[in-house]
Every structure is written in structure tokens, then in C-alpha cells.
Amino acid sequence: MSPLEFQPTPESIPPPNVQYRLQLAPSTAVNYTPLNPISFILRAALIYPNHVALSHRNVATPVEYTYAVWAQRVQNLAYGLIKAGIEPGDRVAVIAPNYAHNGVLAARAVLVCINTRLVKSDIEYILSHSGAKLVLVDHEYAGLVKDCPVPVIVSRDTGRAGDPYETFLSEGRRFSRERGWAGLQLEEEETANATLNYTSGTTGRPKGVMATLRGSYLAAISNAYESKLNINSVYLWVLPMFHASGWTYPWALTFAMAKQVTIRTVDYKAIWGHFLYSGVTHYCGAPTVQISIVNSPEAKRLKTPITAVIAGAAPTAALLEALENLNFQVNHVYGLTETYGPFTRNYDRPEYKSLGLEERARILSRQGHAFAQADEVRVVQIDEEGKRKPGLIDCDFMQPGEIVTRGNIVMKEYYRDPKATEEAFRGGYFATGDVAVKFPDGSISIRDRSKDLIISGGENASSLAIEQELSLHPDVLEVSVVARKHEKWGERAMAFVILHQEAVQKWKGREDEFQKDLINFVKGKLPGFAQPAWVECVSELPKTSTGKIQKTVLRQRAAKL
Amino acid sequence: MSPLEFQPTPESIPPPNVQYRLQLAPSTAVNYTPLNPISFILRAALIYPNHVALSHRNVATPVEYTYAVWAQRVQNLAYGLIKAGIEPGDRVAVIAPNYAHNGVLAARAVLVCINTRLVKSDIEYILSHSGAKLVLVDHEYAGLVKDCPVPVIVSRDTGRAGDPYETFLSEGRRFSRERGWAGLQLEEEETANATLNYTSGTTGRPKGVMATLRGSYLAAISNAYESKLNINSVYLWVLPMFHASGWTYPWALTFAMAKQVTIRTVDYKAIWGHFLYSGVTHYCGAPTVQISIVNSPEAKRLKTPITAVIAGAAPTAALLEALENLNFQVNHVYGLTETYGPFTRNYDRPEYKSLGLEERARILSRQGHAFAQADEVRVVQIDEEGKRKPGLIDCDFMQPGEIVTRGNIVMKEYYRDPKATEEAFRGGYFATGDVAVKFPDGSISIRDRSKDLIISGGENASSLAIEQELSLHPDVLEVSVVARKHEKWGERAMAFVILHQEAVQKWKGREDEFQKDLINFVKGKLPGFAQPAWVECVSELPKTSTGKIQKTVLRQRAAKL
Incomplete structure (x- = not known):
């Protein structure tokens, strides 16, 4: 590249003898600088x-x-x-x-x-x-x-x-x-x-x-x-x-x-x-x-x-x-917006060098251990609906549970949402919403997400937000959205839709067209990365005894398609 | 080296499934871990x-x-x-x-x-x-x-x-x-x-x-x-x-x-x-x-x-x-016990590579800039007795003054010595006692020490402590100790002694023997690094108008010997 011929504005030039010293509150102790x-x-x-x-x-x-x-x-x-x-x-x-x-x-x-x-x-x-x-x-x-x-x-x-x-x-x-x-x-x-x-x-x-x-x-x-x-x-x-x-x-x-x-x-x-x-x-x-x-x-x-x-x-x-x-x-790291981005890291070990590619990739796919200055990473037991059990009980090795953490690299709060903050901080730890197993060496590996997020092209899309928009389509009776693997984007949304009875006949055998109609309907309301890449019309959705949709079942079904 | 055949005591072996989690005070917030x-x-x-x-x-x-x-x-x-x-x-x-x-x-x-x-x-x-x-x-x-x-x-x-x-x-x-x-x-x-x-x-x-x-x-x-x-x-x-x-x-x-x-x-x-x-x-x-x-x-x-x-x-x-x-x-760094050891560093610059050895050594001898997480390093004006001027006024470039600093990498206090703490923290900065100049690039270079320390073999010896011991010798009337360059130890103590009138005759022409006698006298009372390597008998000591011994003058005299 050629040398840059660019002069910053005169106001961008610091004065001679610039002093890089901010004003301190008079009460600040000699041995303390607020980080x-x-x-x-x-x-x-x-x-x-x-x-x-x-x-x-x-x-x-x-x-x-x-x-x-x-x-x-x-x-x-x-x-x-x-x-x-x-x-x-x-x-x-x-x-x-x-x-x-x-x-x-x-x-x-x-x-x-x-x-x-x-x-x-x-x-x-x-x-x-x-x-x-x-x-x-x-x-x-x-x-x-x-x-x-x-x-x-x-x-x-x-x-x-x-x-x-x-x-x-x-x-x-x-x-x-x-x-x-x-x-x-x-x-x-x-x-x-x-x-x-x-x-x-x-x-x-x-x-x-x-x-x-x-x-x-x-x-x-x-x-x-x-x-x-x-x-x-x-x-x-x-x-x-x-x-x-x-x-x-x-x-x-x-x-x-x-x-x-x-x-x-x-x-x-x-x-x-x-x-x-x-x-x-x-x-x-x-x-x-x-x-x-x-x-x-x-x-x-x-x-x-x-x-x-x-x-x-x-x-x-x-x-x-x-x-x-x-x-x-x-360098494989893992984190969330709530943890200032990365807070775990897959730490290398000398013995990994001698492993084959497949095996190294399998190990490198682990989210690893808490990184510098991050506090402990735990995997705690969840019930069958994916809710943390009270008291935060550590999972046995290889038993899936929710990743929780705490400490200085955890957000202050969900702004203007004390209820969500309280729920996320329940039990003295921040709950990531990600399901993982812990290996005997203390490293963790994500298995599923209990939060209904779709990570597409590096963007997080809320499945609930997508469901809300899709459900406004006049022909949609009920809809559930889950993440499905996508070759290019990592994941994209897949929507399982129950049509209104009167619409069933209308779209019969024309699911492709219904999908186009649906995507057209949400254009401008949902960003591109949140628009469903697949739509499947179903007659019923799998539910728990309390009536909650079993997204895990849908995710498994999507994975098999 | 041969592989080590050593078995730690059984009690040094952690239990299986050791948990690396300290107990937290119940009041600790989810997003806070005390450093x-x-x-x-x-x-x-x-x-x-x-x-x-x-x-x-x-x-x-x-x-x-x-x-x-x-x-x-x-x-x-x-x-x-x-x-x-x-x-x-x-x-x-x-x-x-x-x-x-x-x-x-x-x-x-x-x-x-x-x-x-x-x-x-x-x-x-x-x-x-x-x-x-x-x-x-x-x-x-x-x-x-x-x-x-x-x-x-x-x-x-x-x-x-x-x-x-x-x-x-x-x-x-x-x-x-x-x-x-x-x-x-x-x-x-x-x-x-x-x-x-x-x-x-x-x-x-x-x-x-x-x-x-x-x-x-x-x-x-x-x-x-x-x-x-x-x-x-x-x-x-x-x-x-x-x-x-x-x-x-x-x-x-x-x-x-x-x-x-x-x-x-x-x-x-x-x-x-x-x-x-x-x-x-x-x-x-x-x-x-x-x-x-x-x-x-x-x-x-x-x-x-x-x-x-x-x-x-x-x-x-x-x-x-x-x-x-x-x-x-x-990697040349600088600091004191009061600053947790190093808090400045001589930062390298690409242009130093092309300099000759002498020039590089001259630049490398600078104490440099505040290092990571250390707060500002200032050089502030001192009066002719080496005391900081009230209000902490920054020196002009190349004007000698006292190095002061503040922030998280400054000690809490001198234990059980509020007076010394207050004096050291006067004006909202910790005073290092070292005299330096600041270059236009913001780096500092030590020129003298206002604290009367002798740094010998990496050990700090207090000249006042040495003076106190030496002054107990029956033939010593007054004594002042300063640092003098020493080929092996970096510095050693040099003592300027005024003898009691009745002792002047006794040691006349036998200064070497007096020195031996003096060192013998303080053996067991002063560590080896604090014992004077040179003793000079003088008839008077240079003093300020207020009667304070001008150590700077003695240091200059010692440097010329």
C-alpha cells in the first residue's frame, strides 16, 4: 500500500506539552485509582x-x-x-x-x-x-x-x-x-x-x-x-x-x-x-x-x-x-455479552501436538476453562425442562447441565429489567443458558443451549422474537422456532408451524410458497439473519406435561432433516 | 539433570475430585470477586x-x-x-x-x-x-x-x-x-x-x-x-x-x-x-x-x-x-518496596536498534514510563534541601525533581507509622525519595536520591541507620554516610567522620586502622552490605544554613575519590 497522504484536522493535533492526566475526585486515596x-x-x-x-x-x-x-x-x-x-x-x-x-x-x-x-x-x-x-x-x-x-x-x-x-x-x-x-x-x-x-x-x-x-x-x-x-x-x-x-x-x-x-x-x-x-x-x-x-x-x-x-x-x-x-x-474462546465476551479458553497442552486432526478438533471444540481473571465456571444440574435445580448442584462429569459463572467478568445487570437480572443471578451465579458437560480435567464442552438462541453468521437471533413476528401472519396458529445447522451461517432458524384450520387446505402441497409468503411477511421486521431458512408445517408440536413446547425434541428433529 | 526421584508426602496429594473453590462471604455480589x-x-x-x-x-x-x-x-x-x-x-x-x-x-x-x-x-x-x-x-x-x-x-x-x-x-x-x-x-x-x-x-x-x-x-x-x-x-x-x-x-x-x-x-x-x-x-x-x-x-x-x-x-x-x-x-524496570517492586519500565523503540552501544546504554539507563496498570509518574519541584515544594509543581523538562506516583500500585501505608505515611503521601502522591529528570518524551531518568539509601548488592541500606551505629563508637563525634560507587556491589557506604578532639591524635596517619576498628565495632550490629567500605576523617561537614548536612556535597566528593 502506498503511504497515506492524510492530514488530520488541526483540532486533532494535541497541543505542545500535552498532559495526560485526568482530574481526580479530591477524595481519591493516594493508593487507589478507580479501574x-x-x-x-x-x-x-x-x-x-x-x-x-x-x-x-x-x-x-x-x-x-x-x-x-x-x-x-x-x-x-x-x-x-x-x-x-x-x-x-x-x-x-x-x-x-x-x-x-x-x-x-x-x-x-x-x-x-x-x-x-x-x-x-x-x-x-x-x-x-x-x-x-x-x-x-x-x-x-x-x-x-x-x-x-x-x-x-x-x-x-x-x-x-x-x-x-x-x-x-x-x-x-x-x-x-x-x-x-x-x-x-x-x-x-x-x-x-x-x-x-x-x-x-x-x-x-x-x-x-x-x-x-x-x-x-x-x-x-x-x-x-x-x-x-x-x-x-x-x-x-x-x-x-x-x-x-x-x-x-x-x-x-x-x-x-x-x-x-x-x-x-x-x-x-x-x-x-x-x-x-x-x-x-x-x-x-x-x-x-x-x-x-x-x-x-x-x-x-x-x-x-x-x-x-x-x-x-x-x-x-x-x-x-x-x-x-x-x-x-x-485460539478458541467462549462467552456471552453478559460476560464481556470471552471468559473461557481452550488451553493448549503439549500432548495435543501428537494427536490426529480429528481428535485435535474434537478437543479444540471444547470451551475449556475460565480464563485469566474470570472466576469459576460450573456446570450445574437442570431438571427435564432445562431449569436449574435449586441450590446449584454440580453435575457429575459428563452429565449435561447449565453453565454458570460469577465474578468480575459478569455484567452488572439487565438494564431496567430487575426481574430478568434476578432470574439470571439466581443462586449467586450468572446462568449462561448454555448446556454443557464437564470433563474430569475441569474443561467444559457445550452440548445444547437452553436459551432459545440461534447463532447465525455470528449474530444472535432470539427464537422467541422470531416466533412473535411469525405468529402475526394471518394463517399461523402456533409456531415454534429452533436453530438448525447451516453450512454457510453456522445456524439458521427453522420454524415449525401449525396452520389455522382454514389455511391448511390453502397451502397443502405448496409449503415452499407458504415459506416465501411467511418470509415476505416478516421482511423489514426481522433482520436477515433472523429470517427462517426452513419452514415445516406440522399438525402438532411436542409438549411437556405442563404444556411447554419441547424445543429439544424439535431441535433433534431439525438435526435429522 | 537426571529425572527427579521424589515422592511428596501423602498429605501433599490432593483428594480425587478436588474442588478449587474458596468459600465466598454470603454478601458477595454475583458480579464481583474481591481481587x-x-x-x-x-x-x-x-x-x-x-x-x-x-x-x-x-x-x-x-x-x-x-x-x-x-x-x-x-x-x-x-x-x-x-x-x-x-x-x-x-x-x-x-x-x-x-x-x-x-x-x-x-x-x-x-x-x-x-x-x-x-x-x-x-x-x-x-x-x-x-x-x-x-x-x-x-x-x-x-x-x-x-x-x-x-x-x-x-x-x-x-x-x-x-x-x-x-x-x-x-x-x-x-x-x-x-x-x-x-x-x-x-x-x-x-x-x-x-x-x-x-x-x-x-x-x-x-x-x-x-x-x-x-x-x-x-x-x-x-x-x-x-x-x-x-x-x-x-x-x-x-x-x-x-x-x-x-x-x-x-x-x-x-x-x-x-x-x-x-x-x-x-x-x-x-x-x-x-x-x-x-x-x-x-x-x-x-x-x-x-x-x-x-x-x-x-x-x-x-x-x-x-x-x-x-x-x-x-x-x-x-x-x-x-x-x-x-x-x-x-528489561530495565524501576520501583520500590512501596510500589510493589517495579512500576516503571524502559520501553523499547524501533529506532533504538540502529543506535550504537553507548547511546543505547544511555537510553536504556532511563527508568522510563509508568508500566501497565501503574498510574502516572511525575517529577515535581524540590527546594534546595530536597523537600517537595507545596502543591506539587511539575518540573520543566530536564529540571531535577522528586519522582512521585499514585494509584493501585502504591502501598497501603507504613505500618504503625501514620506520621511517615502522611509525609510520604503528602500532596496526594507517594514520594519515592528519588530525584530524576523528565525528558520531553515523558520518560524519567534518576539523577540522585533524596532518601539517604545505599543500594549495595541489591540490598537497601539506610545511611541513617549506619550513622546511628557508627556514632556509638567512642571516638566518633559526628558522622555522615553516603553512597559511593563500588565496582562489585554497585554502591557501598562511605563514612565521613569527625573524631572527638582527644581521638584525633590517636588515629593520626592511621586512618586504615581506625576504619578496621570502626567496622569491627559495628559487626553483628549492621549487615555486611551496610558496613562502610570507606572511612574518611574530616574536620568539618558541609551544612546548610539551617544546620542540615549537605549530603549532596558529600556524595559529589565521594564520587570524585
Whole structure:
């Protein structure tokens, strides 16, 4: 790639003798600094001001920021937000390919990451439920917030004067009157809110997962440590930053003082360009993304290995082989939005080296053990309806049960949903909703999900949300949706439908057309990844004695198809 | 080395299905685990039970413990201490070449690390001042605690049945009645006391530096991260564990799940044996130790590089060259007991590679920047007597001032010395007592010490303590002690003495004999490293207008000799 001829705006240039010191609350003890991931970028800007921190080149108007410039922009954003009336604890939403994990925190506001793949009604729900006071939106998604009742700042993703986002930053700089970092206070309480990520849960509406500064700080350091990120690392953003705050990597990377390469979309040609020519050392992604990477026409063996952090599902033997042949080193981790992204890791053992591919893949598919700074991972007994038994009884080895965990790498709460929080925290542990077995070596392996989620292309779709939309179709009497394996997307939704009696005759022998009609019906209401890939009309659904649909039975049936 | 034929005592073997779960206080929130470095060894024992954790081979009765066995021994020690009446917060002293950083913490007691090189009266002072309730002592040092009023457990360092320490552990196991880890509570308050390390300060008596669990936890992770410790690391204990809790490496290594190799004394033949044949990857040591390492007859170029973490003083160009020629990678850090050991690091830059040796050594001699998780390092203005100016004013670049810092990697307090704590914490920062300049790149470089310490062979000697002892000599009227460069030890004490008028004639022209007489006089009262290597009789001492001895002038004079 040619050297980048790009000059950041004058307001992005830090003053001479910039001081990287936030204001401390006067009561702060000498031997105490509240844990806060904003501290990482300040240290990086001090130690390596001229190191490239952010590189964003696959666009018409490429930009590249050093740590010194980036830190100044973060400060400008913070002041811009304060000027716009944002107060500590206020929520600021971002709808963009890439995010503002530092600037929002520097203003002591709460970052609401919104999935750009959601439909307008979901975004409206999130903006309303989070009570966002301001929205930062990329121009591509501006249509989604057209009627938004709070101020909207549009970024044209240019980094150049004239871009409304740049104007916002420049105004922030002027508003600061060069008070600099000293004019911004370090949040006093380390358990204060940091980010609010909406996730598909067992109920239809997305749930707001509130994360704290302390949790974000500790999880970021754990990810930096477990992935061996350091000053020489170059991280490629394949995983979207709106997924569980990008698994805290936005801060893991500033902690490591590493370089980040951003892209606007998951474009495999661009990804391979970076793999081969940008010195990439690390990236994260779900197996479905990894499959597309290894199958890309641009794929060729890497000269120096790249660490591929995989989560969301286990890599298959075929995928593992393909990755290894291309010189990727696989790091299989597991987690949820509620656990700041990864909190377990499949730890390598010397004896694995001598195993055959199939056997290694089988072992690598395990979710492993709690990783650095994560507390214990337990598998506890569940009843036949998948509910945890009271008192949390540990399962025997190889007996399926629910994965529970606790500790600093567990969310603060489901925002404005004390009932869901209480249920998730029942018994003193956070219940993941995933069913696993524990091996005698203490590692765990997921067997099923008790939460009715469909993980498709790295996105979580709530089966209940899908059911709610499908059930509004005039011909649908009852519907149940489960995950079914999909070659490309990992999983897609399969719907089992009981038709209204009067509609049975109408669609008889024309299930394909009914499926089209149904999918057409939910278009615009459900994101693409949540639309059912299969529909089967049935005369009855398997139920428990208490009338609950036995999704396990449906899942087994779907698996056999 | 031949494979080790060693069987740990039966009580060191964990039960089948051991559970690595400490009891939590019932009030502990689901999303909170109090930070405590004891959690590291439990995770290591779960994930890598059969990985060698501790290797102690340069003795008549060598031992080697896996993480599973070691963790069980830690548990046994905790129960042994509880059986012996140790309650949470009680101090437990250890006088041994190697330590008990996990077992004491597992009993929620406070570990008092005592320097084995101290004289009996200092040890008695520390035992009394710390209020230690129990002493664990290595047989070699048992004489130092002969008249100790509290229970003393002697270790013969055998790891075999019959050793009183082993009896203590085995009784602990029996006392536990197999309640295991669940019978031990995780300390609820992360700011609770963890270790108490005595250090020579500006006053004559050693000061007790109290460290917290939170600080120890965070500092250990920082050291693991900055030194790139991981499961494949093999750490050789050259640095004594009683120096600032071994710079928190006892926990950095369990966090990394690494292997530790211990030795009883700094024996360069043994050290080179381990470098060449034990797969050592890391060690820490002061320059004086490093000089002996490179000058050892066993020294030869290493096949794979070893990371040498250097602190206490800056490596010279000659030392740097010698280390690099032998394939050591130098990591220069800086810190004090009050900062849990290292808290700054000399960060490498790509452009340093092209510099000549002298220039690189000059740059490498800088103490650098605050390292991971350490808060800001400032250089603040001092008056001509070396006292910080009120309000803490940052120095201009290259203007000498006192290094101050703050945050999680700063001690809790000087134990039972609120006045000294208040003075050290004045202005909201911890004052290191070291004088440095700050470069425009934000890195610092030590120029002088305002605290009157002599750093000799990696040991800190208080000049005031030395002065107090010397002044008791009947012929001494007034004495001032400063550090002077020493080829082998880095620094040694130089004493400037004004003799009593009646003694002047007695020693005239026989200064050498007076020096011998003086050193003889303090033998047994001062440890070897604190005894003056030079004595000069003078007729007056340089003083400020307020009558304070100008040590800076004496230091300059000593430097010119």
C-alpha cells in the first residue's frame, strides 16, 4: 500500500506539552485509582505518541491516526458530548461500523452499541429503552434514526473538515478552551456503568446488558494477556465492535498499545489484503466468518502466523485443518455479552501436538476453562425442562447441565429489567443458558443451549422474537422456532408451524410458497439473519406435561432433516 | 539433570475430585470477586495440575511439585496456620531463602517477609513491630529466632516426612478434615492487608510497608504482562523473595501458570547450570548480580535468549554489552518496596536498534514510563534541601525533581507509622525519595536520591541507620554516610567522620586502622552490605544554613575519590 497522504484536522493535533492526566475526585486515596479502561489510551499516547493506533484505509477517504492524534480526538469527542449536554451516566448511542469506546467513556457517559444489522423498529426500541440522549450515526445508517427525538450527529467517515462528525469534534476542542485532560474527571466509582449492549435473550425484545468500568478494564486486560497482544500487534476488526463491545478488544488493544485496522464491512478481499500486506497479527471472528475467510479466492498460506480468536461456536475439523494449512493459529474462546465476551479458553497442552486432526478438533471444540481473571465456571444440574435445580448442584462429569459463572467478568445487570437480572443471578451465579458437560480435567464442552438462541453468521437471533413476528401472519396458529445447522451461517432458524384450520387446505402441497409468503411477511421486521431458512408445517408440536413446547425434541428433529 | 526421584508426602496429594473453590462471604455480589492473588494458583492447579510449578534441586534433598501438589500444600499450610491459632489479619513471619506467599494469604493472614541478611537485633525489631504471631524459619536461620516469644516452625527444606515443616503441613491437612478449599474463605475486602515488607527508610529503623491484596493482584498481573510470562516460562529465583515480595513475581508466575526454579543462595555456578540446562526463560536481579553473572567462569552464549529483568540501578554500557553478547534480553524496570517492586519500565523503540552501544546504554539507563496498570509518574519541584515544594509543581523538562506516583500500585501505608505515611503521601502522591529528570518524551531518568539509601548488592541500606551505629563508637563525634560507587556491589557506604578532639591524635596517619576498628565495632550490629567500605576523617561537614548536612556535597566528593 502506498503511504497515506492524510492530514488530520488541526483540532486533532494535541497541543505542545500535552498532559495526560485526568482530574481526580479530591477524595481519591493516594493508593487507589478507580479501574477504568480510558486510562489505557492515555498511557499509550504518552509512551508511543507516534505509533499508528488506527488505520482505516479501505474507503474513498482513508485515515490513519497516531496514538497522540487519536487521544486528542477522544478528548475532543468527550468535550463535544459535554457541550451537547451529556452528563455523567447519560447514555450515548452509536450506530456505525466502528465505534467510540473511549470518547464516550471519557465524558463519563455510557456507550450504547447498536447492531447495524437490526431493523428500524428494534433500533427505535433500543434508543427508547436505553434512554439515549444523543446518537452518533454513520451516514450509511442515518435513515434508521430519521425521526429520532434526540440529537443525531452524522459521520461521513471521512476524517476531513466538512464532515459533521469532524465539526462536532472541532467544536468540542474549542469548547474545552484547552483545559485538556485535566478538565475531564476520572469517574470516581469503578463499578459505574460503562457500556450498554443489547442482546437477544429468551424473551422477544432485546435485553440491555449493562457493563461496568471495572469489568471492562479487567476483561480487556485478560483478553490482551490471553491473546498475547503487545506493541507489535496489528489487530484487524473482522468482529463488529457492536458485539459485546467488540469483546472489550477496543481497550485490550489500547492497553497493549497495539495498532488497529478497521474496515466498514466484512469484505473478504479487503480482509485478505490486510492479512497479506498490513502485517496483521490477530483478529476475532465466529466460525462462519472463518469459513468464508479460508474459502476466499484470495486465500493463500501466510508467511507469518496470524492468531485467529474464534468464539460463538466450535471450529469443525475441516475448518481447523483449513486454518492451520493457511498458517492461522486458532485460539478458541467462549462467552456471552453478559460476560464481556470471552471468559473461557481452550488451553493448549503439549500432548495435543501428537494427536490426529480429528481428535485435535474434537478437543479444540471444547470451551475449556475460565480464563485469566474470570472466576469459576460450573456446570450445574437442570431438571427435564432445562431449569436449574435449586441450590446449584454440580453435575457429575459428563452429565449435561447449565453453565454458570460469577465474578468480575459478569455484567452488572439487565438494564431496567430487575426481574430478568434476578432470574439470571439466581443462586449467586450468572446462568449462561448454555448446556454443557464437564470433563474430569475441569474443561467444559457445550452440548445444547437452553436459551432459545440461534447463532447465525455470528449474530444472535432470539427464537422467541422470531416466533412473535411469525405468529402475526394471518394463517399461523402456533409456531415454534429452533436453530438448525447451516453450512454457510453456522445456524439458521427453522420454524415449525401449525396452520389455522382454514389455511391448511390453502397451502397443502405448496409449503415452499407458504415459506416465501411467511418470509415476505416478516421482511423489514426481522433482520436477515433472523429470517427462517426452513419452514415445516406440522399438525402438532411436542409438549411437556405442563404444556411447554419441547424445543429439544424439535431441535433433534431439525438435526435429522 | 537426571529425572527427579521424589515422592511428596501423602498429605501433599490432593483428594480425587478436588474442588478449587474458596468459600465466598454470603454478601458477595454475583458480579464481583474481591481481587486476591490466591486465586491464581487455584486456576493453575485446575487447568494444569501436572505441570511442574516448583523445582528445587540444588540441595541434598531435591523436591519438585506439580501445581496440583503445590496447591494442596498451600491449602495444608493455611489449615496448619489456622490450627495454630492464626486469625484473619494476623501477621505470620517467614525467614527463609524461599517463601510462603500463597499459604499465608490462603489463611487470610499477612505475610511478613524478613530479609535473611539482617542481623538478629533488626529481625527482633521486625518481629516485635509487626506483631508476628508465628514464625516459619528455615533451619539455617533458626538461630536468629532462638529466644522468639511466639511459636516457631522450622523447615529443614527437605520436603520429606520428619521435617518439622512437613509435620506442620500434614497436621494442617488432618485438621482440615478434608473440608478442602471450601473450608477457607476468600477475603471479602480486596483492600485488606496482604504482605508487610520491611525496608530501610530515611529513619534509622526499618519501616514496614503494608501492601494490599488488590495491589498485589494488579501488580502481579502487570509484571506477568510486561515480562511476557506464560505457561512456557521458566523463572529462576535469583532475586530474593523477601525483596518487596519478590516484586510480586510469586503471584505473577502462578497467574502465568509458569514454572519456578528456586535456589538457596546466589550461587553463580548453580545459576549458570539452570540457564544452560533447565530451560530458564526469565529472571530478575540488580546490576551487581548481573555483573557477577556475566563474569562467571561458567558463562557462555545462550542458545535461546533469556529475559533479564533489571532493577535497583541502571545497567552500564559494559554490562549491557556483556549481557547482549551472552544472548540475554534486558528489561530495565524501576520501583520500590512501596510500589510493589517495579512500576516503571524502559520501553523499547524501533529506532533504538540502529543506535550504537553507548547511546543505547544511555537510553536504556532511563527508568522510563509508568508500566501497565501503574498510574502516572511525575517529577515535581524540590527546594534546595530536597523537600517537595507545596502543591506539587511539575518540573520543566530536564529540571531535577522528586519522582512521585499514585494509584493501585502504591502501598497501603507504613505500618504503625501514620506520621511517615502522611509525609510520604503528602500532596496526594507517594514520594519515592528519588530525584530524576523528565525528558520531553515523558520518560524519567534518576539523577540522585533524596532518601539517604545505599543500594549495595541489591540490598537497601539506610545511611541513617549506619550513622546511628557508627556514632556509638567512642571516638566518633559526628558522622555522615553516603553512597559511593563500588565496582562489585554497585554502591557501598562511605563514612565521613569527625573524631572527638582527644581521638584525633590517636588515629593520626592511621586512618586504615581506625576504619578496621570502626567496622569491627559495628559487626553483628549492621549487615555486611551496610558496613562502610570507606572511612574518611574530616574536620568539618558541609551544612546548610539551617544546620542540615549537605549530603549532596558529600556524595559529589565521594564520587570524585
